[in-house]
Amino acid sequence: MHPDAPVGTRLATGLDGRLEAVAALYRDLHAHPELAFAEHRTAALVADRLTAIGLEVTTGVGGTGVVGVLRNGAGPTVLLRADMDGLPIAEDDTVAHRSRDTGVDADGATVPVMHACGHDTHMAALVGALECLAADRAGWSGTVLAVMQPAEEVGGGSRAMLADGFLERFGPFDVALGQHVTSAPAGHLYARDGVFMAAADSLRVTVHGRGGHGSTPHATVDPVVIAAAIVLRLQTIVAREVAPADSVVVTVGSLHAGSKENIIPDRAELKINIRTFDPDVRARVLAAVDRIVRAEAAAAGAPAEPDIEPLTDFPLLVNDVDATERVRAAFESAFGVPSVHEAPRRSGSEDFGCFGDAAGVPSVFWNFGGLDPDVYAADAEHPEAAVTAGRAPGVHSPHFVPTALEPVLRRAVEAVLVAAGCWLRPAP
Numbered sequence: 001m002h003p004d005a006p007v008g009t010r011l012a013t014g015l016d017g018r019l020e021a022v023a024a025l026y027r028d029l030h031a032h033p034e035l036a037f038a039e040h041r042t043a044a045l046v047a048d049r050l051t052a053i054g055l056e057v058t059t060g061v062g063g064t065g066v067v068g069v070l071r072n073g074a075g076p077t078v079l080l081r082a083d084m085d086g087l088p089i090a091e092d093d094t095v096a097h098r099s100r101d102t103g104v105d106a107d108g109a110t111v112p113v114m115h116a117c118g119h120d121t122h123m124a125a126l127v128g129a130l131e132c133l134a135a136d137r138a139g140w141s142g143t144v145l146a147v148m149q150p151a152e153e154v155g156g157g158s159r160a161m162l163a164d165g166f167l168e169r170f171g172p173f174d175v176a177l178g179q180h181v182t183s184a185p186a187g188h189l190y191a192r193d194g195v196f197m198a199a200a201d202s203l204r205v206t207v208h209g210r211g212g213h214g215s216t217p218h219a220t221v222d223p224v225v226i227a228a229a230i231v232l233r234l235q236t237i238v239a240r241e242v243a244p245a246d247s248v249v250v251t252v253g254s255l256h257a258g259s260k261e262n263i264i265p266d267r268a269e270l271k272i273n274i275r276t277f278d279p280d281v282r283a284r285v286l287a288a289v290d291r292i293v294r295a296e297a298a299a300a301g302a303p304a305e306p307d308i309e310p311l312t313d314f315p316l317l318v319n320d321v322d323a324t325e326r327v328r329a330a331f332e333s334a335f336g337v338p339s340v341h342e343a344p345r346r347s348g349s350e351d352f353g354c355f356g357d358a359a360g361v362p363s364v365f366w367n368f369g370g371l372d373p374d375v376y377a378a379d380a381e382h383p384e385a386a387v388t389a390g391r392a393p394g395v396h397s398p399h400f401v402p403t404a405l406e407p408v409l410r411r412a413v414e415a416v417l418v419a420a421g422c423w424l425r426p427a428p
Helices: 007-014 016-031 040-053 119-135 157-163 166-170 223-241 279-299 321-335 353-359 384-388 405-420
Strands: 056-061 065-072 077-083 102-104 110-112 140-149 175-185 189-191 194-197 199-208 248-257 267-276 307-314 317-319 340-342 363-371
Touching (some): 007 016, 007 405, 040 119, 065 119, 065 166, 077 353, 119 140, 119 175, 140 157, 157 166, 157 353, 166 353, 175 353, 199 223, 199 279, 223 267, 267 279, 321 340, 321 363, 363 405
Parallel strands (some): 077 175, 175 363
Antiparallel strands (some): 056 065, 189 363, 194 317, 199 267, 248 267
């Protein structure tokens, strides 16, 4: 390695001998995922690894969060974050280390669990990067604040850690850095400054009716019909109430009512998800949802006002412009310009930005490719085309498992080190 190479690039030179251990940790985490705020085994496993590396480790932060501090002389403090929770998805049988585990969801149901969003790769990569940093203390100076965050999938983990005194307990930091695997070719990185990921709001709506026999509908108020009208009317928000230049998604992902074909039930439940990229648009859309739900119930003569209950909410993820350009330039220097791409604005959501926002410091979040390059038809710059065409799975799919594990983890570890090296000082 050239002596003038960036500090992060030099730190990655020790990765070869550690990569198999990183992969073994990944396979263990992948085989045993846990749901949001239930990451007890996961937290214990990563805490043990951080302790073995030599970090000062605190567990139980914000419930199941783990924080490790690696101090190495004077210099900036860099927060590096990975998320820990899995999803209630049954994994397809494609790898030997697939998950067969189950968990209990927020409604008390036993569900299959899978790392279908790649949080296992995030944890393994961060551990691998910390091992490289600890092994080469002579090569850098500063402090690394490693955050293993619970409950990203429900948008509550970062806030829970912050509410548990994160800033007061672990001191100030100068920058927050995080990454996420995406459906793209291994070895490639994707960054974007400014607004990167959407705000997301999820609601549970309960519509009240008056139940009765299916043979006497005139004696009832049918909540199924009300719910159906709500589903259709909600789509007019995007089509008729939002400017064409504004991106908005309104989804009714769940609708439950009744148990038998000849019984009109007394209630129906809808779960609604809303994604926006502008705070003013978000406020207008939420107000429109509330108006439509209440108006459809009133139009049908519902005996009671519908209940509208917030479930989760994610803030906009906004990357600091200067810090993102700094990281992007370092990636291009370390990995070559053809491997680093402008990420599209994503309608997925993420709560990582809460750390930087709360501390008043810049934050940078980027994506790394997680699958075999062959399935993307050599179009690394627009990998979403392969997902749309069905050639590659997207995240939250039962098929989303890295098929080229070694290059995926290698680049993920390298990316953490190179980004952190933009702030950590070279050793004196």
